[in-house]
Structures are given as C-alpha cells and as structure tokens.
Amino acid sequence: MSLLDLFLGALLLLTGFLAVRLKNAVHAALALAANFILVGVVYMLLEARFLGWIQIIVYAGAIMVLFVFVIMLLYAAQAEVGADPLPGLKPLAAAVGVVGFLALTYAFAGAKAPLAAKAASAALAGGTAEALGPLIWQTWLYAVLLVAALLLVATVAAVTILRPGEGGGR
Amino acid sequence: MIWALFVTAVKALVLILALLFAFAYITWIMRRGLARFQIRLGPNRVGPFGLLQPIADAVKAIFKEDITVARADRFLYWLAPFLAFTFALAAFAVIPVGPDGWVVANIDMGVLYVFAVSELAIYGVFLAGWASGSKYPLMGGLRSIAALVGYELALGMAILPVVLMAGTLNLQEIVEWQKQHGYFIIYQFPAFLVYFIASLAEMSRTPFDFAEAEQELVAGFHTEYSSMKFVAFYIAELLHWIVGSALIATLFLGGWDAPFGLPEIPVLWLFVKWALFIFLVLWIWASWFRTRYDQMIRFAWGVLLPVATVWFLITAYYVVKGGMA
Structure with a gap:
C-alpha cells in the first residue's frame, strides 16, 4: 500500500x-x-x-x-425541506448501516487475497482489451448474454410503463 | 523515469502552446473565411490582412469587467470554464503527429481516452448552464446534454468498425495500419460519414449548433459569462473543432502518413489533412441552415445509430471471415 x-x-x-x-x-x-x-x-x-x-x-x-x-x-x-415523508426510516437506515459496516469489517478481517498482488498483476x-476480450466473449459469454437480456427487459418495461395514452404514464 | 516524465511534460507544453496558437489563428481564419463566403471583407484593419486581430481581441477580453450574476452558484460558476477548457485541451494528447515519438501520450487505449475526455468535457457546458441561474443558459445546457447522449453513441458506433479492422485501440497503431493497407475512408466510408456528421454535433458546429442558437437562446450556456471566463468557453469550443478535425484525419485519412508516396515529414501531413477538415466544417457553417432541436435528436437516434450499427455488423462479419488478414 x-x-x-x-x-x-x-x-x-x-x-x-x-x-x-x-x-x-x-x-x-x-x-x-x-x-x-x-x-x-x-x-x-x-x-x-x-x-x-x-x-x-x-x-x-x-x-x-x-x-x-x-x-x-x-x-x-x-x-424538499419540512416534514419528513417517511418518519420511521432514519433509525432503520442507521441500523442497516451499522450491520453493513460490521459485516464488511468481518469479511475484511477474514479475507485472504486469492493471489499475491504480483501474481495477480x-x-x-x-x-488490456486484448486480455479481457476472450474472457467476456468466450469464457463468460453465457453470463454476459444473461445480463444483456435483463437490461433489454428493463428497457422494454420502462418504455411500456411510460407510454402515453392507454392507462398509466403521462 | 524522471527523464521520461520530463520529456512528456515538455511535449505537453509544446502541444498546449501550439493548440492555443492554433486557436488564436482559427478565430482569424473563421472570421475572414466566413466573411469571404458572405461577400464581406472581415477583420482587415489590425496588422497586414488583419493578422494581429486575435491579439487585439485577447487584450480587449482581458480588460473587460468580470461579472458574476447575482443568482449564480458561485463555486460552480467559477469551476465550469476551467473544466471546459481543461478537457478540451486534454483530448489532443493521444493524437500522433508523426511516427514513433511524435505523440504526447502513446497509450494503448487511446480511442477510449478520447471518448472519456470528450464525454467529461460536457460537464463544463452543463455546469455553466446550471450555475448561471438563468433560463437561457439552462436551456442551452439541457440541449447540449441531450445532443451529447445521442451523438456520442453514434460516434462510438462509427469508431468500432475502424477499431475492429485495425485490431487495436491505439491511435498510433491505427495510423500505422492505414499506412500499410490504405486509408479507412476507402474501407469504411459509411462509418466515416456517420462519424463526420456526429462530430459536427460534438463540436456544436453548424447544422447542430442549437446549444447556442443566438436567435433563440441569446448565446446558450455562456450567456452570463464575461471577460476571461467567456474566453475560456470560446477557446474550449474552437478547440473541439480543432481536435475533432485532427481526430477525423487520424482515424479515417491516415493521420501523419504521407499520401501518394510523398516524402515523410512529421506534423506537416497531419496538418494538411487537418486543415482540409477545418475548411470543410467552415464551408458547411457558411452555407447550411441550423436544424431544429427535435429533428436533430430524431436524426441521431433514428438514422445515424441504426446505420452505424448495421455497418458495424457488416464489418464484424467481414473481419471474422478473415477479410483483411
């Protein structure tokens, strides 16, 4: 470091x-x-x-x-200032924050680097792009396609929800 | 290590001075050129052929009052011209002007660097629009962000086939590929057209200069700026024109490579090709209309992006079939 x-x-x-x-x-x-x-x-x-x-x-x-x-x-x-729209949320957020911090500390304390820094480099x-390309388009192609499909679904959903006219949207 | 740093720093300094000098005389070429197109004379009083006009302009700008409008967000209002200026200057660092050592930073992902810098440059425009606390700058800022989102995509899609064919993201290697096989404007003409149109939008030059359409928005995002802050925006804007033209020349016209077997001279050939595009943009500027804002957004998403995508797929098929190897 x-x-x-x-x-x-x-x-x-x-x-x-x-x-x-x-x-x-x-x-x-x-x-x-x-x-x-x-x-x-x-x-x-x-x-x-x-x-x-x-x-x-x-x-x-x-x-x-x-x-x-x-x-x-x-x-x-x-x-917007003034009345808090969700009053009970702050303590809950604090609790989640503390739990998250403790979990991260625990994980950090117990973690071992899978490779020494030199070997990892x-x-x-x-x-480089040359090193990364085969990993994305060969080794992990299936995962990449899954993510792409997920994003496409999200885009189609957003367009459908916001379509003007029939029901919802503007 | 120290020596390499020193060399890079000197190169960067030379480049910055060259760019600022180019900017000063681009204003002169622009004003004289536009005047010629419009059958006027243009600035011709200060020095021979008005050649000292840029210096007179600089002196005038320095001595103007520097105003901060009352409703401005002071810190961001001050920061915006710096960001615009810095990122506009930084983009040229990876463009090679000659073989081997003739580039400030020969990084292996030069194309990505250019993209990152040109995207970050939009922060200057948007911050100026927002921090001025006034409606015309805000509208100008909004328009340029919407344009950026559409045209950056088309721009990226038009570079991809070039990268695919050359097999590298390094601009120096792209030029060397063209030196061996011939220029990309021949192999990649559709990509060149899309790239050229999209970079007109990037430089916010004529058919797409609606971000500062003076009939509608006074001066767009820099309406509330004066003195040197205004000059910073002005420099940034013309630098986009300078850098954009150099980039097209590098990607599609062989960069520093000497055409038709002429002798190899660093800087000169890139300069010639660069001047060609500078003039082309000026020509379009003088003879074309400004598109309406919604039309140009539709054009970006409805025409440029599909054309670029289809051409990318064709190129990919060709390369996979072992076309150029």
Whole structure:
C-alpha cells in the first residue's frame, strides 16, 4: 500500500460522504461523478486499465450525465425541506448501516487475497482489451448474454410503463 | 523515469502552446473565411490582412469587467470554464503527429481516452448552464446534454468498425495500419460519414449548433459569462473543432502518413489533412441552415445509430471471415 493508494482512498471516502450529505442535488451528483472517476483511477492503478476507462466513460460520462440531465429538467436541485415523508426510516437506515459496516469489517478481517498482488498483476496481463476480450466473449459469454437480456427487459418495461395514452404514464 | 516524465511534460507544453496558437489563428481564419463566403471583407484593419486581430481581441477580453450574476452558484460558476477548457485541451494528447515519438501520450487505449475526455468535457457546458441561474443558459445546457447522449453513441458506433479492422485501440497503431493497407475512408466510408456528421454535433458546429442558437437562446450556456471566463468557453469550443478535425484525419485519412508516396515529414501531413477538415466544417457553417432541436435528436437516434450499427455488423462479419488478414 503506497501513499498514493491512501490518498486516493481518502478522496474516495470524502467524495462519497459529500455525495450523501450535500443538500443541493447538482453538487451531490458532481461529488458522485468525482467518486466514479477516482474509482476508475484506482482500477487503472490495479492494472485493470480497460475496466478503468470503461468505468470513467460509462459511469462518470454516460450515467452521471443522464442523472444530471434529469435533475436539471425537473428543477429538482433543491431538496424538499419540512416534514419528513417517511418518519420511521432514519433509525432503520442507521441500523442497516451499522450491520453493513460490521459485516464488511468481518469479511475484511477474514479475507485472504486469492493471489499475491504480483501474481495477480501478471494474471491480468495489464488489463488490456486484448486480455479481457476472450474472457467476456468466450469464457463468460453465457453470463454476459444473461445480463444483456435483463437490461433489454428493463428497457422494454420502462418504455411500456411510460407510454402515453392507454392507462398509466403521462 | 524522471527523464521520461520530463520529456512528456515538455511535449505537453509544446502541444498546449501550439493548440492555443492554433486557436488564436482559427478565430482569424473563421472570421475572414466566413466573411469571404458572405461577400464581406472581415477583420482587415489590425496588422497586414488583419493578422494581429486575435491579439487585439485577447487584450480587449482581458480588460473587460468580470461579472458574476447575482443568482449564480458561485463555486460552480467559477469551476465550469476551467473544466471546459481543461478537457478540451486534454483530448489532443493521444493524437500522433508523426511516427514513433511524435505523440504526447502513446497509450494503448487511446480511442477510449478520447471518448472519456470528450464525454467529461460536457460537464463544463452543463455546469455553466446550471450555475448561471438563468433560463437561457439552462436551456442551452439541457440541449447540449441531450445532443451529447445521442451523438456520442453514434460516434462510438462509427469508431468500432475502424477499431475492429485495425485490431487495436491505439491511435498510433491505427495510423500505422492505414499506412500499410490504405486509408479507412476507402474501407469504411459509411462509418466515416456517420462519424463526420456526429462530430459536427460534438463540436456544436453548424447544422447542430442549437446549444447556442443566438436567435433563440441569446448565446446558450455562456450567456452570463464575461471577460476571461467567456474566453475560456470560446477557446474550449474552437478547440473541439480543432481536435475533432485532427481526430477525423487520424482515424479515417491516415493521420501523419504521407499520401501518394510523398516524402515523410512529421506534423506537416497531419496538418494538411487537418486543415482540409477545418475548411470543410467552415464551408458547411457558411452555407447550411441550423436544424431544429427535435429533428436533430430524431436524426441521431433514428438514422445515424441504426446505420452505424448495421455497418458495424457488416464489418464484424467481414473481419471474422478473415477479410483483411
């Protein structure tokens, strides 16, 4: 663990915290975008370079831009203040948070790296597209197709639900 | 290690200075060129042929009052021009201008880098639109995000066949492939058309410059900016034009490779091809209309994306059948 890793970890925690705590939705979204970019940087430092670029393009680029588009379109930047719409939720959320933290700590304490860091870097072969391609399109093709089908179903469902006219939607 | 870092830093510095110089004279070419198309003279008073006009403009911009509007989100209002400027400059880093060492960063996934940077560049536009706290910038920002989402997809789909055929994501290797086998504009003409149209939208140049349509939106996302902050946006915008043209020349026209067996001179041939596209964009700018906003979104999703996808599948079939090997 180098100084750079620690610095990136601290920045990740900070941006994550800001994404949750900032009152203005646009500021929070930006903090989240910074968080995604930092995750991409961490991937690249771990020799998973293709994954790092994809993380930045897909998450910080495409997904956050859509997020921000919706926030701007709906003028939803300012959080609603006043009566809490779901009163009982805060203690429950705190409890779930504590349980999650304990579970993660337990898992972290008991975890053993499947490969030593050096061997892992070698196995990733620099994490280039050439190294990753056969894994996605040969070894794990079935899983990739399953995910693709799932996403297609979700898209069709979203379009169907929001179709204007007959029943629901606008 | 230190030496390599130093060399890269010097290269980056040279590139930045070259780009800023190119920007200054692009404004001159743009104004004189547009004037020619419209049978006017254009700026011709400051220096011979108006060549010192960019310097006069810069001095004027620096001494203008820097206004922050009352309803602005101060931090983001300040941050937006920096982001726009930085990402616009960064994109050129992976474009090779000559063989071997003639590139700032010869990274193995150059195409992905270009994509990441051009997607992040939209944050500047959107933040400017939102942080100004005014309706015209907001509409301009919304329009450019909606356009980006459609046209980035078409752009990506049009690069894929090129990557597939060359078998690499490295821009230097893509150029070398073209040097050996011939330019991609021949093999990949449909992809080239889609890419060119989509990059007009990326650069927000004429048929697609609705994000700052002055008749509807004053100046779009940078309406509320003045002085050097405005200049930062202006530079960023013209840099997209500069970098976009260089990228098309690299991907489809062989980049730094000398055509017709002419002598190999670094920088020169990329510059010639780049100038070709700069002029083409200016030509379209001077002679075409602006599409309506909804029409261009429909065009992106309904025409460009399907065409690019079908062409991608054809190329994939060809490559799998062992076409180019």
